[in-house]
Amino acid sequence: MKIIKKNILFILLVIVSLFCFLKKDTSFTESVVLHVDSNLIFTTGTSMSQSWAPTGKKINNVSLPYMAASDFSSDITLKIVKDGSSANQKPLVDAAINDVVFHSGETGQLTFNFNTLSLKPGERYVFIFDYAEASNNGKLRIPSSVEYDGCYLNGIATGQGIALQISSVKSSHIFWLYSVFMPILSLSMFFMLIFKRKFEEVVALSLSIIVGVLYIAGLFNHLESGIYTLYVLAFIFCFVSAYIYNCTHTDWRQLLSPGLFVFGIFIIIILIYNNNIYRARWDEYTHWGLAVKDMFYFNSFAKHVNSTVMLPWYPPFITLFQYYMEYSNGLFTEELLYIAFQISILSFLIITVRNVYKSNLKYLLPGLSIILFIPIIFFPDIYNSVYVDPLLAIYAAFILTCYYTEPISVFNFLRIAGGLFALTLTKEMGAPIAGLLVIIFFLDTIYRNKKLFSKTILTSCAFLILVFVFFFSWRIYLAVPAPQPDIENNTELAYEQNSSEEGNIPPTVTASPTTTAGFTLQNISNLFTKKAPEWNYKCIKNFIHAMFSENCYNLGIIAVSVLDVFFLLLLASTLLPRTAFFKNDHNLFSLCFFGVLCGFPYLIFLLLSYLFAFSQTEALMLHSYPRYCGSYVTGIVLAMMMYIFIKLCEAANESDSKKSSLSKNCWIVSLSLFLILSIITPLENFVIRNMDTETPPEYVYGRDEFSSILNSFSARSEKIYIVCNNSTGFSYYIFRNYASPLQTQEGAWSLYSSKEDYLKYQKAYPEHSDSSPTVVTPKEWEKQLSTQYDYVFLLHPNELFSDMYFSIFEDPSTIGDGTFYRVKKLKDDNIQLSYIGKIGIKAYK
Incomplete structure (x- = not known):
């Protein structure tokens, strides 16, 4: 009976496992x-x-x-x-x-x-x-x-x-929950037992290891094997944990903590909140949602034959975690993209309440306000999108919090390494942020030891090596050529080059893919020798002006720029160490001061990205400037607030044990933090789903029928060409996602047979501003379709389209909104577009 009582958690786990498998x-x-x-x-x-x-x-x-x-x-x-x-x-x-x-x-x-x-x-x-x-x-x-x-x-x-x-x-829902959280809980339990830690201190490390296993499997093009490996490891760690548990005097109650219960409650909230949510923003369609769907269908990173992903070079950390959830479900659903995204946020921020115990549960409220409110101040749609820029800030805050709140031990080294892994492989901008965090470690070590070289600096060197390993493992994988289909004539490339020479066509203003191809010594040298294009210098002026005067973030009724935030951080680094709570707290000074110091190299890197990795139009308008700056700035602010709260709870716990009056003061400060954050945070962003969205429901009307019709005759190795005239391309990207796993053309969604036809249409309909027209003659388009495509979908052909391209259609009278065609091969490489069917379309963009 004593053994049964001691192992009640593991007995319950076995019962739950059996029940879940019965209801699989x-x-x-x-x-x-x-x-x-x-x-x-x-x-x-x-x-x-x-x-x-x-x-x-x-x-x-x-x-x-x-x-x-x-x-x-x-x-x-x-x-x-x-x-x-x-x-x-x-x-x-x-x-x-x-x-x-x-x-x-x-x-x-x-x-x-x-x-x-x-x-x-x-x-x-x-x-x-x-x-x-x-x-x-x-x-x-x-x-x-x-x-x-x-x-x-x-x-x-x-x-x-x-x-x-x-x-x-x-x-089933119950088995999905089991298959997703069993590995997380199994790994977490193992780390809790061997390192004597609480759940909220280890869950981020567990998540990093899960993604790490999948990442290694993906590098060898065996993602599905990575899933099976995860489940095998989960059961092994579970049995090892049971053995360790029984060999020690651990009581099962010691494994429970307020953070664990908070985690569970928030999981339930996340599941309910994201019911029937759908993607609503540009980048969710151009990459972040599409990359996961492609993974689900092909069990591979995007670098494979017939890939539907536009940006296959983007690092895969969060998409791997989303794939893990989609795979466990057995069906791709959009809700799981958001659920996985928000669980990742929760896993890395729950460490904030690590010093909250049963005796001081009242501190949960201020702690949760830091977790929930600060991200939404800088990223208003963080809980309504799967843009990864806020994740960079959250992973950075986690790393800094681990580094500054306790000395480097084996456990702390592992979880900082896990955070650096997540940060480096979430987005290309994550690698420079990870490098800057390691520089902060170097500066802090020198500041503490009052000398340039010491033994403790070796730890920072190890972290730097890990960042390089993570970064170059992905770069090496991308450098290895993927098998390519045997295509005799790549007419699409020639077609795109031809269309770009027509001139006088307005450029595209979208969240277009960025590339690091422009980062060359020659380009940077040209910048300093005044040989760079004139718009480069105009972009620099715009950037400097934005640093000082653009109000990027709203703190209640006060709007602040990036440099304003840096100034507030420097003020905090100077004033807070002079208070009674943080007297002579060198950690707080180091975090804020070196965080701001390393912020300037980040801004320089961001400026270079605008100059060499973005299109001219996006660079001049500083596309998504607050969001890109927020990836670093928010990380420092969030880390500072997490550090302050953890230290307040630590002081309160010590005060309670000594029966000191300091505990009351700690609670007053914590409560004040909660009230201030409640005032300056746009709380309505929690309840307005898809807020500030570019995609009301009418823009995605017809998507289910579109996929259903395609599924009745197509296969994932085939290609479909999507036409959408008078469009920003947003509708093209939406339906491109629902065409996946079929491939579609890269851009070129709005077609005109000549520059004159385009200008004639614009003169007749000036209100129909076409942001990205492509000039291609009927013969050129026919040749492209005959060699590369199997189907055509007309999402929104304008009035001129049938006059320009009627000769290609078997029955031109069928040309209309929402029509499908099969590319019918004729003699002498000629084709006709044979009508298949039609879906209803409400609106387009």
Whole structure:
């Protein structure tokens, strides 16, 4: 009984594990056709097939709805094969329903049950239905839609899709929670036991290790193996933890802490808050959401054949954690992008309440206000987007907090290393921030020891080496060539170059991809010798002006610039060490002073990025300047506030043990912090989901039907060209995401056959400002489509489009908003665009 009582946590874990495995799967129905508008006649002696690309990874039954058109009986068979498989190859499923009796006018469903079948999401599979031993000639009317495709009768295309109901299998909610958090809790328990730490002190390290395992697997193109490795490690660490626990005098209550309960409560809040959320911002569509979807479909980093990702060189830390959650779910859902993002924030900031104990729970409120309020002051949409810039600040704050709140030990070294790993591999700008944090460590070591060289500086050297290892591991991976498809003529490149020579076309003003290709010694030398383009110098003036006068952040009714924040930090570094609480606190001075000192190299690096990595238009307007500055500035401010709160709680705990009156003063200061933060924080940002959004629901209307129609006939190795005239390109990026895993063209969404046609249209419709037109003749576009694309989707062709390109279409009268076409190859490399179907479109942007 004593052993049972001692191991109650592990016994509960075993019971929970068994229960979760018993409730492992849940089924949901996917319809090949969302809206039935027709029917097909399926007669005895005829073979009927329907292609389909699954979105999930498993199915376990298929239902065929029908209405009998005559009286007869027959066996009905179903075979499921992978598209392109040979006739002699064994089908994946071979099922039958025997002796089915049909009566004229009767409706029903033929349901074929079979063992759960694993499929590759996005691959094209074919469902083949046949009669066997029919009593006489008979007919079934099969519900269908003329807007879909993929249905064949005796190998002849019908131009329709039939309304198959497919039962797909994904993880149940309870099993998803178990599969996501079991490795996190298992690793955390192990670290809690061997290092005698609380949950809130170890969870960030656990998350870093989980992503680290996946990262190593991804470098060798085996992401899925990384998932399996994680679960094996989770069970190993769980058993090792049980052994350590029983070999020591640890009581299970010692493993519990207020931080653990806060973590659990916030997980529930996060799950509820993100129900039915959808992506609503540029970069969520141009990269951050698309990268995870591509990972889910291909189980690989973006550097692979048929990749749908525009920015494959972006580091993958947070996208790997999001992939981990999507994989555990068994179905890609947008909510999980936000859930994973916010759990990452929580895991790295929960360390703030590490000194909150059962005896001083009242400190939870001020501590949580720091965690929740400070990020939203600098990043108003942090809880409504998956932009990673705030993550850089949060990881930086975590690293600085670990460094300044306790000496370097094995445990502290590991979690700082984990933080540097996260920071370096979240975004390209994370590497310079990580390097600057290590410089702060160097400066702090010199400041403490009052000399340039000492043994303790070796620790900082080790951290610097780790940053280089993390950074160059990704760079080396990118440098290794990925296998490329055999394309004889890359007409797209020539086409883009040709279109750029037309001149007098307004440049694109979007969150375009950045690249480090412009960071060369020659370009930097040109800058100092006045050989750089004139706009470079104008950009420098704009940047300096913004540093001093642009009001980037709002502290209640007071707007401040970046340099204002630096000034406030310097003021804090000077005044706070003179107070009773922080008298002679060299850590606080070091954090603030060296943080500001290293902020200036960061601003210089950011300026160079605008000059050499951004387009001229974006550089001159200092695109997203407050957000990019916030990645560093917020990290320093947040670290300072976390440090202050941790030290206040520490002083309060010591005061309580000594029965000193200092505890009351600590609480007053903490409560004051809470009140001040409550006043200056835009609290409405917590409740307005998708606030300040660029994407109201009408802009994504039709996305589900778009994907559904594509899934009825396409495969993930194919390409689709999306046209959207009079557009900023935002709608193109939205539907590009829902076309994935199909590839689409890079840009060039708004087409004109000549510069004159573009100018003529702009003169007729000056209100239709087209920010990114591309000039391509019908012959050039035809050649491009014939060599590279399988389908075309017209999202919003303007009035001139049909006049310019009607010759390419088999039936020009079908040209309209939301229409699909198949690229039909003719003789002599000519093509025609053959109409497939149409979806409803409400608005575009």
